[in-house]
Amino acid sequence: MSTATTLIDKMVDRWGRRLVIGTPYLYLILVFSIPFFVVLKLSVSTSNDGIRFEDLTTFNDWVFNLTASFQKYRFLLQDDLYLNTYGSSLKFATINTLICLFIGYPFAYFMARSPVSMRPVLLMLVSLPFWTSYLLRVYAWRGLLDDSGTVNSLLIWLGAIDEPIKMMHTAFSMTVGMVYTYLPFMILPLYANLVKMDGRLIEAANDLGAGPMRAFWLVTVPLSKNGIIAGSMLVFIPSVGEYVIPELLGGPETLMIGRVLWDEFFANNDWAMASAVAVTMVILILFPLALFNKYQTAAVGRGTA
Amino acid sequence: MAANLATTAHKSFVRIDRLTKRFGDVAAVDNVSLDIEQGEIFALLGSSGCGKSTLLRMLAGFETPSEGNISLEGESVIGMPPHQRPMNMMFQSYALFPHLTVWENIAFGLKRDGMPRAQIAARVEEMLNMVQLKRYAKRKPHQLSGGQQQRVALARCLAKQPKLLLLDEPLGALDRKLREQTQFELVSIIKSVGVTCVLVTHDQEEAMTMADRIAVMSEGRFIQVGKPHEIYETPNSRFVADFIGKVNLFDGVLAIDEPDHCAIDTPEGRFYVAHGITGTIGMDVSVALRPEKIGLQTEAPTDTSSNAFRGTVVDSGYYGSFSVYRVELAGGRKIQVAITHAERHVELYRRGDALWVTCSAQSLVVLIS
Amino acid sequence: MEAAGGRVSNFGRFWLIAGYAFLYIPILTLIIYSFNDSKMVTLWGGFTFKWYGVLAEDKEVLDALALSLKLAFTTATSSVVLGMLGAFAMVRYQKFFGRTMFSAHLTAPLVVPEVITGLSLLLFFVMLQRAIGWPERGMFTIWAGHTSVGMAYAAVVIQSRLLEMDKSLEEAAQDLGCKPFQVFYLITLPMIGQALASAWLLTFTVSLDDVVATAFLSGPGSTTLPVLILSRAKLGLNPTINAIATITVAVVAVGVMAGSLWMYKQEKRRAAEQAAAYRDG
Numbered sequence: 001m002s003t004a005t006t007l008i009d010k011m012v013d014r015w016g017r018r019l020v021i022g023t024p025y026l027y028l029i030l031v032f033s034i035p036f037f038v039v040l041k042l043s044v045s046t047s048n049d050g051i052r053f054e055d056l057t058t059f060n061d062w063v064f065n066l067t068a069s070f071q072k073y074r075f076l077l078q079d080d081l082y083l084n085t086y087g088s089s090l091k092f093a094t095i096n097t098l099i100c101l102f103i104g105y106p107f108a109y110f111m112a113r114s115p116v117s118m119r120p121v122l123l124m125l126v127s128l129p130f131w132t133s134y135l136l137r138v139y140a141w142r143g144l145l146d147d148s149g150t151v152n153s154l155l156i157w158l159g160a161i162d163e164p165i166k167m168m169h170t171a172f173s174m175t176v177g178m179v180y181t182y183l184p185f186m187i188l189p190l191y192a193n194l195v196k197m198d199g200r201l202i203e204a205a206n207d208l209g210a211g212p213m214r215a216f217w218l219v220t221v222p223l224s225k226n227g228i229i230a231g232s233m234l235v236f237i238p239s240v241g242e243y244v245i246p247e248l249l250g251g252p253e254t255l256m257i258g259r260v261l262w263d264e265f266f267a268n269n270d271w272a273m274a275s276a277v278a279v280t281m282v283i284l285i286l287f288p289l290a291l292f293n294k295y296q297t298a299a300v301g302r303g304t305a
Numbered sequence: 306m307a308a309n310l311a312t313t314a315h316k317s318f319v320r321i322d323r324l325t326k327r328f329g330d331v332a333a334v335d336n337v338s339l340d341i342e343q344g345e346i347f348a349l350l351g352s353s354g355c356g357k358s359t360l361l362r363m364l365a366g367f368e369t370p371s372e373g374n375i376s377l378e379g380e381s382v383i384g385m386p387p388h389q390r391p392m393n394m395m396f397q398s399y400a401l402f403p404h405l406t407v408w409e410n411i412a413f414g415l416k417r418d419g420m421p422r423a424q425i426a427a428r429v430e431e432m433l434n435m436v437q438l439k440r441y442a443k444r445k446p447h448q449l450s451g452g453q454q455q456r457v458a459l460a461r462c463l464a465k466q467p468k469l470l471l472l473d474e475p476l477g478a479l480d481r482k483l484r485e486q487t488q489f490e491l492v493s494i495i496k497s498v499g500v501t502c503v504l505v506t507h508d509q510e511e512a513m514t515m516a517d518r519i520a521v522m523s524e525g526r527f528i529q530v531g532k533p534h535e536i537y538e539t540p541n542s543r544f545v546a547d548f549i550g551k552v553n554l555f556d557g558v559l560a561i562d563e564p565d566h567c568a569i570d571t572p573e574g575r576f577y578v579a580h581g582i583t584g585t586i587g588m589d590v591s592v593a594l595r596p597e598k599i600g601l602q603t604e605a606p607t608d609t610s611s612n613a614f615r616g617t618v619v620d621s622g623y624y625g626s627f628s629v630y631r632v633e634l635a636g637g638r639k640i641q642v643a644i645t646h647a648e649r650h651v652e653l654y655r656r657g658d659a660l661w662v663t664c665s666a667q668s669l670v671v672l673i674s
Numbered sequence: 675m676e677a678a679g680g681r682v683s684n685f686g687r688f689w690l691i692a693g694y695a696f697l698y699i700p701i702l703t704l705i706i707y708s709f710n711d712s713k714m715v716t717l718w719g720g721f722t723f724k725w726y727g728v729l730a731e732d733k734e735v736l737d738a739l740a741l742s743l744k745l746a747f748t749t750a751t752s753s754v755v756l757g758m759l760g761a762f763a764m765v766r767y768q769k770f771f772g773r774t775m776f777s778a779h780l781t782a783p784l785v786v787p788e789v790i791t792g793l794s795l796l797l798f799f800v801m802l803q804r805a806i807g808w809p810e811r812g813m814f815t816i817w818a819g820h821t822s823v824g825m826a827y828a829a830v831v832i833q834s835r836l837l838e839m840d841k842s843l844e845e846a847a848q849d850l851g852c853k854p855f856q857v858f859y860l861i862t863l864p865m866i867g868q869a870l871a872s873a874w875l876l877t878f879t880v881s882l883d884d885v886v887a888t889a890f891l892s893g894p895g896s897t898t899l900p901v902l903i904l905s906r907a908k909l910g911l912n913p914t915i916n917a918i919a920t921i922t923v924a925v926v927a928v929g930v931m932a933g934s935l936w937m938y939k940q941e942k943r944r945a946a947e948q949a950a951a952y953r954d955g
Contacts (some may be wrong), residue, residue: 013854021770024825025759028779031822034790035798039790042797107693110686122690124934129697131926133883135918140700140909143707146911150703180700183693235783241787243886248907258789258886265890266791269876275797278790285787292785293778367845388847400846404864417851448947465850 036282043275046068053272072276076151080298081255082277086284088255092171092247093239096178097186100235101228103179108227109220111187112194126187138177138248145173145249169251177249178239194220195225226295233292237285257281310501318343318501319469322375326359326525333359335525336373346495346502348516349590350509352548357505357526358643364503365394365471376612377468388417393462394471397478399454401446407457408442414465432460433492452483459491461497472504474512476491488514502575511548513537521545542674546593553599553640554672555592569671572636576612579666584673591672596629596643598668601654602661616640620660630654632662701923702940708916725917732914734902742882742899745813749820750874751883756821757828757873758866764829765836783826792890795819801890811893819887824877835869875933879926 006156029031044052046069111122129137141230144150145167152164167173197220221228243258257277265274317340326334334356339349349357362368364375375638382390393414411432415425415469429573433439436456446454455475462470475482475491492515495502511531512519520530521544529541540546543554557571566644569592576592584590606613619639620631630642642654642662650661654660682690712719729735735951760780761772770776783791794815799815802808809815839862847861848854865868892901899918906912 016854017767017780018879020759020762021767021776024756024763024780024829025772025776026821027756027825028760028776031798031818032779032783032796035794038801039794085753101694103696106686106689110682110690113686113689114682120934120938124930125694126697128702128927128930131879131930132923133900133919134700135883135885135903135907136704136915136922137700139915140704140919142907142911143703144700170877180696183697222883237785238787241789243787243789244904258787261789261793262886271797274793278793281787281790289782289785290772365845365849367848387845388853392849394846394849396842396846398840400840400842402847402861403764413847414850417856430942436943443838444951446948447944450952454950461850602682 039278042272043072043279045270045272046071052297072272073280075273076276076280084259085255085257085260086280088210089240089257090284092175092178092254092256093236093242095175096239097232099175099179100183100186103191104183104231105228108119108187108190108194111191112197123191124182127189130184135244136179136182138245141177141180141249142168143172145176153257169249171251171254174246174250174254177245178242181245182235182239185234188235190224190227192222193230196221223296229291230295233288233295236286237292240279240285317341318345318376319503320376320379321360321364322374322376324360324363324375325371326356326363326368332371332525334363334370337525337527338373339520339527339530341501341503343501344499346492346504346514346515346521349503349505349522350507350519351514351522352507354366354422355522357507357522360475361394361471361503361524363503365392366390379422391467392469392471393465393467394473395458395462395475395672397474399446399478401454401457401461403446406443406445407438407449410446410457410462411464414461418465428464432464435463436460451479452487455487456480459494461567463494463500463596467500470500470559471501472502475504476508477506484511487530491515513549521548523548539605539670540593540672543575543591543593543672546670546672551641551643553594553596555594555638557592558589559586559588559590559671562586565669566666572610573634574614574637576669577666578669578671582671582673593670593672594640594664594668595643596641597627598664599640599642600663601630601632601642601644602663603658605663606663607659611665612669613661613663616660616662618654618656618660620656621652621654628653632660635664701919704916704919705923708913708920710916712914717793725913726921729914729917735899735914735918738897738899738902741813741896745816745820745898746878746881748817749824750878752817752821753824753877753881754832754870754874756825757877758832758870760825760829760904761832761836764833772803780826780829784830788884788886789890791819791822791886793824795887796890811891812829812896813902814892815891816888816896816898819891820881820884823884823887824880828873828877831873832866832869835866839865 042053046051111119111126114122142149146152147166147168149169151302152161155161156164201219201223202215205219206212210218241258241261242251242256243262246254246256246259247262250259260280261274261277261281264270264277318339319339321337321339321341324334324337325332337356337360337538349360350356353392358369358472363370365381366385372381377391379405385584402413405413408429412425415428430439433442436459438453438456438460441449441453441457449457455478459475460568478525487510498570504512504515509635513536516533518530518532519536521528523535529545536545537549539669540549540552546552555569555573555576557569557576559567559582560570560575560576561568562581562584565579567574567578567581569578571592578592614634616632616634618630619633622629625646627643627645631639632642633639640662641643651665684858708899709721709723710718711722711724758774764773764777764780767773795815796811796879799809799811799818803810823868843865845862852860873935883900885898885904886900889901889904890896903915
């Protein structure tokens with residue numbers, strides 16, 4: 001018990017702490033924060049060819065100049081295409097979230113009510129699609145909803161319709177794809193929340209004269225608030241910026257901001273515009289993001305495991 | 306404040322000196338001093354949040370004191386990290402390592418000391434024999450019952466031959482029946498090893514039966530330190546009298562104060578008490594009377610040396626070995642009386658019975674604070 | 675205090691069955707049509723294995739797959755290490771400068787749309803390359819992007835395990851003579867081992883599956899399998915894609931089911947042993 005070893009231990013302790021916090025923090029700043037500031041900077045920079053930029057700050061004759069151009073933002077706000085796209089993205093994300101909640105909440109509730117021995121299997125079956133390629137699962141709907149696809153073929157064979165129904169490349173096909181992709185993200189946090197709920201609370205409510213429906217609305221739903229918020233944000237935020245689903249299943253009427261950003265970057269080579277679109281998208285999801293951050297520890301915790 | 310600052314002539318084994326621990330503005334442990342002798346089992350007793358666990362954790366080295374000193378055999382242990390302190394702690398949850406067998410759990414601390422293999426094997430063997438778990442050596446903790454887990458935890462602590470054994474709610478995780486049995490086993494093991502021990506508990510029975518001395522704690526301070534019977538029979542305050550066991554408290558004023566006796570006037574009448582106090586006539590005091598020290602009789606007492614009051618039975622409860630009566634005194638005050646059933650129970654008194662309540666002057670204690 | 679294992683009403687059973695059907699029918703049709711002997715993907719033309727043969731000779735696919743696996747392996751490993759440190763920082767240190775910011779940073783990549791992470795990281799790398807001549811777009815840049823998302827997933831999984839771990843286990847180890855680092859590798863690491871393994875597998879699949887961020891970050895000659903699939907899928911239906919899907923589903927299904935079954939058996943054995951211990955007390 002010499003003081004020398006104690007001193008070394010203390011140093012190891014202090015440096016250990018710095019290392020534990022510092023390493024991941026540094027990495028996140030490097031790949032997450034700084035890149036965002038680069039985007040922020042490019043969105044107010046001027047360029048002739050779209051990919052080469054003039055310096056925002058110049059230092060001439062001991063005079064410090066800051067030149068920022070808000071031309072891209074002005075364009076974003078004036079052009080109907082962009083405004084419509086933002087509106088349409090929010091609309092589809094909202095519809096997607098609501099449908100997922102409508103299907104997912106009863107689903108998670110019945111999972112949590114099923115016999116204890118069944119639950120691990122039911123849980124595994126929900127998370128299994130997580131482990132298979134999302135891209136391939138989206139692609140699968142093309143085969144189902146195509147004019148000559150499985151669904152139309154089946155309906156014609158049954159005699160229900162004579163002509164194939166146009167489903168592919170419509171708002172319908174895209175919504176189906178979104179709901180399909182994001183449903184597990186809604187179910188898992190809800191299930192994690194509902195399964196922990198004390199069954200005696202419902203019994204108490206029944207005992208006090210509330211019927212099953214009233215008990216559900218007055219006890220179960222309010223108590224699962226954390227799960228509802230976490231699940232909804234987990235669905236809503238990524239839906240806003242979804243690219244793959246509108247690209248593979250969407251059509252001309254399903255304007256989505258993620259796809260616009262992609263095109264600005266890859267097709268038009270306009271990096272400043274793409275950056276401005278990205279910045280506005282971040283502003284759009286900032287509030288939901290804060291909401292998610294607040295509730296994720298409470299509800300998601302075990303959901304993704 | 307009644308901290309025991311007993312300055313013993315010989316050097317004390319563990320000395321806690323004006324120890325304080327603050328969390329923000331709150332003092333969890335507030336200027337506490339204590340000497341513990343070698344071989345003693347010492348209990349820190351109090352309700353949750355009284356600071357007993359914080360004090361134990363400071364002894365183990367998991368919390369750093371804000372002020373004050375802890376010394377073991379005259380040497381300060383402040384600043385020494387837990388892994389270097391010659392003390393071992395048994396956790397309330399036992400904290401047995403779930404991925405290690407019973408044998409490996411007990412050997413864990415010995416390996417850290419770099420003890421030779423053969424010696425480790427011998428020592429673990431000895432410990433397993435002591436707690437009678439030899440045939441469970443290869444099991445994992447989850448394959449043991451609660452009582453067995455507790456014994457493994459104890460063996461793991463004692464394997465390192467600590468100078469001080471710390472027990473955090475040692476029986477807290479066991480059910481009631483097992484608790485009584487384990488309590489005695491635990492004490493006999495500790496006494497046979499001869500290790501000095503500090504235990505923390507919220508259960509007064511556990512503290513009374515296991516400990517040589519008890520400190521009753523509240524709000525980070527020691528209210529009373531003493532042997533179990535001292536704390537029970539001569540509590541130094543309303544708090545201790547009320548906290549340990551059941552008690553009837555009568556508020557009154559000091560009427561007579563002589564060296565060998567005193568009298569207190571209360572709304573229920575005058576109590577004669579067989580000890581003197583240091584106080585002034587007319588001061589506010591309380592008289593404490595334990596339910597089992599009260600007698601009930603139907604005729605008026607002839608012995609005038611006893612205190613006697615008239616009363617009426619309001620309620621009774623049968624507990625098997627004894628019964629508890631609630632008796633309303635003349636002034637309307639209700640007291641509890643416990644009558645032991647020396648013989649097979651027949652209902653002694655019924656609700657509405659008028660009778661006499663008696664208690665000797667020796668059974669009363671006057672409380673000033 | 676778990677929800678009581680009750681009975682599910684007929685309506686509930688219907689809802690569950692319909693839900694699972696919705697989740698699985700598309701995957702099933704993908705599999706079925708991978709055995710379809712017809713160029714028209716949606717018309718059944720008899721049973722065949724030929725698309726698997728085509729796939730086995732498609733060098734583009736095989737190269738992309740090799741790169742994807744390499745990336746997934748490195749990403750999973752680095753994500754688990756960084757995610758573990760992040761989870762530790764959040765659980766063990768209740769107070770440090772910028773903790774709220776740190777927490778936000780750690781969870782945001784879970785939900786921020788990938789077009790944003792992809793674009794911002796790419797622009798950052800481009801600016802960096804213009805300034806110091808490094809890095810070239812390719813495997814390294816993709817790895818960096820995948821790890822930023824992967825560590826968020828890993829941190830969530832490991833964090834929940836750390837939170838439910840009895841803190842007194844670590845204190846007991848210290849009390850018995852462990853130095854801080856010994857506590858970590860003798861006690862903490864074995865305790866969270868399973869969480870580390872599942873975090874590794876999860877980030878492995880997240881990386882293997884990622885397409886949008888990868889598309890931004892990949893350079894010429896560094897095409898991953900999902901990027902390749904996306905470019906082919908954009909052109910229309912293609913039976914080789916169905917074949918790829920079938921193989922991944924088969925691998926994943928076997929792996930996950932075997933894993934779950936093993937864990938379930940472990941759990942059962944444990945429960946039985948526990949019950950036995952209390953019986954012969």
